[in-house]
Amino acid sequence: MKRNVYAYIHTIGCQMNTYDSEKFMVILAAMGYEKTLDLEKADIVICNTCSIREKAQEKAFSFLGKIAGRKNSSKRPISVMAGCVAQQEGREVFKRIPNLDIVLGTQAFSRLESHVQAVQEGRTRIADTDESNEIFELMPDGSEEQKVTRFVTIMQGCDNYCTYCVVPHVRGRERSREPEKILQEIRALAGDNVKEVTLLGQNVNSYGKKEGVCSFPHLLEQVSAVDGIQRIRFATSHPKDLSDDLIAVMRDNSKVCNHLHLPVQSGSNRILKKMNRKYTKEIYLERIARLRSQCPGVALSSDMIVGFPSETREEFQETLDLVKTVEFDGLFAFSYSHRPNAPASTFSDEVDEQEKMARLSELLELQEFYTRKKNLACVGNVEPVLVEGESAKKRTGHDREEDGLPQMTGRTSSGKIVHFLSPDTVPGDILNITIEKAYAHSLWGRV
DSSP: OOOOEEEEEEEOSSHHHHHHHHHHHHHHHHTTEEEOSOGGGOSEEEEEEOOSSHHHHHHHHHHHHHHHTOSOGGGOOEEEEEEHHHHHHGGGHHHHOTTOOEEEOTTOGGGHHHHHHHHHTTOOOEEEOOOOSSOOOOOOOSOSOOOSEEEEEOEEOOSOOOTTOOHHHHHOSOEEOOHHHHHHHHHHHHHTTOOEEEEEOTTGGGTTTTTTOOOHHHHHHHHHTSTTOOEEEEEOOOGGGOOHHHHHHHHHOTTBOSEEEOOOBOSOHHHHHHTTOSOOHHHHHHHHHHHHHHSTTOEEEEEEEESOTTOOHHHHHHHHHHHHHHOOSEEEEEEOOOOTTOGGGGOOOOOOHHHHHHHHHHHHHHHHHHHHHHHHTTTTOEEEEEEEEEOSSOOOSOTTGGGTOOEEEEEOTTOOEEEEEOSSOOTTOEEEEEEEEEOSSOEEEEO
């Protein structure tokens, strides 16, 4: 009797990596592999990597080093490094992990099956970082676990070339998928009871411009017409391309969520210019004002880099001042680190590492104040919440907890996490929840 074979996929990094990992599982399922969460059972292990931060890169090397470094080769699974670190390092990976089987670059994903077959036939140390004009596309096949929210990549690569960023170097130039293929995928997801999709791209606002297909606002309208889809999110938007048409769709289309992630990166015009962001602080604030005038109550989140080469304390203060002006709902903040191939890696006047950490801590502490303030403002509101499932982290001390009711979790249109008790709720329901309490990063309510 032929034994079952299992695949373990470890994903590091962004939402696009999560999406690509789901596609890897579609390929492996067609080859007869079953998904496992038990690393010891795995016959193949894929680590889908991220190179945007050095810490993420080192996590990938550490994880795969333990897998490929097992002394007993008979118990060693096929090991694959996929994604951005693989594209960036190529065959150099084998110097650090000699027994790794496959290095699979970002534009080689569609060739995963042939490389796995080659390893099964006895080949070793395969590195594929060849460029491709094709977009990695696979339709859902039901092999992934059932979720009510899913990611859908609408474009790959980037043409902006921010000086700190490696994305154009590891993901290639910007390429948009055909609208009909995107809609075909979303229809398939809706057929599997998916209620919310998040459309992904490095700059979704520029979707379709190079190919001459429909605009991003028009794509949002087409997605909203898919039966079964109740909510639409998207990430990421570039401030320089935030259009009135997109704001109008957010205002007028009830399925498009009332949340925008708009990375600003710095509050200093000199630093923004050095980053090659192509907008000023004043332009950013003007677009935020325009958005809020059309979409009252819109939730805003952003990305910020502190300690960029030559950033002064005064320029960091400008970043703090911008946060105070905008009052973001959430913020993803990082201290700057050099990345291979990014132009900023050659910049001089590095900020002291200890000073970077102090600035990052100060920024995060300030943002904690505004996140809690925004959450407190929700208390007393009735919010439609899309139920995602049972809470992984249980809140205690609430009324009726002793009744043994399951504690569920979901999100508002603005993306805020809400926990509540309910006896007969299933994932995919949209319930009106009265918000009763606010925490640092979530809300508590009752149906």
